[in-house]
Amino acid sequence: MSKLPRSFYLGGDVVAIARDLLGKVLVTHLDGRTTAGVISETEAYAGAGDRASHAFDGRRTRRNEVMYAEGGTAYVYLCYGIHHLFNVVTNSADIPHAVLIRAIHPLEGLDLMRERRGSGARLSTGGPGTLTQALGIRTAHNGTDLTGDAIHLEDRSIVVPSRAVISGPRIGVDYAGADALLPYRFHFDPHLLR
DNA sequence: CAGCAGATTGACT
């Protein structure tokens, strides 16, 4: 198991990076406690030319400012006023590419994940808002350096075969016109991991 | 400054 280096995040093809993130392991190390899961669903957001992106047409606000940071930075924002969504910023500084992590398969710290999700709740990490809750990721972590310890990604040599990868249009971006149809979403059935 | 819609989820009819 090795932490993904800065160079992984600096590539120019955010769609290819979104595909490559399938099978990588997202790890959080918060308050001395560790939780981790295999990334099983991602979406690419391709910068200023992408109508579905917060950074479309060069938009720059307090919320999305960190999208313009160098690749390997966490972009965490609040969706619908409730859900914390976690993105991996990619490419060089000032190019606002990002990959939204939409689902993980739990690997480590399952009890803590259940605790964070709340008593009575069955452990679910199959949505962009539920996985951040399980991993303890909040808007306070916006701007976190992903080559550091608190939040990072690892390559544990989990291979997701091409034939297992399903690509298709992104979820919930109907407002984006033709860009809503781009096949920028990638996922696979985590069941294949067992 | 009011109104509205959004990269969503879970509870309820």
Place this chain on the structure above:
DNA sequence: GTCAATCTGCTGC
């Protein structure tokens, strides 16, 4: 299937 929860940013008065 419907709907509330409730923060950010955009549009229009």
